Amino acid sequence: MDVSQSIEERLKEMMERNNQQLLGDIGQMIHKISDNSLKSNSCNLLEAPKFKRKSNEEQYKANDKVMHKLIDIDSALDLQDLSAAKEAIIEGKI
Structure with a gap:
């Protein structure tokens, strides 16, 4: 050769x-x-439902925050970005 x-x-x-x-x-x-655009579109398209009690609305908002953090964690794990996943977990605990 x-x-x-x-x-x-x-x-x-x-x-x-x-x-x-x-x-x-x-x-x-x-x-x-695509993950970021889906998140921003879902937040803009879906309005929070109306609640009879303030405590129900607060619980809905807390659950929504946790759901968004779980989406962030899932995306970070898909990208194998463990530091971003850990950060999202810590933020979700707060």
């Missing part, structure tokens, strides 16, 4: 690895953007 062929094969391997990394990064960005 001559030197130019060896260099060509090595460059091809590096380019394939680089392309795979870029595709993975783009996929993660698209996933993150």
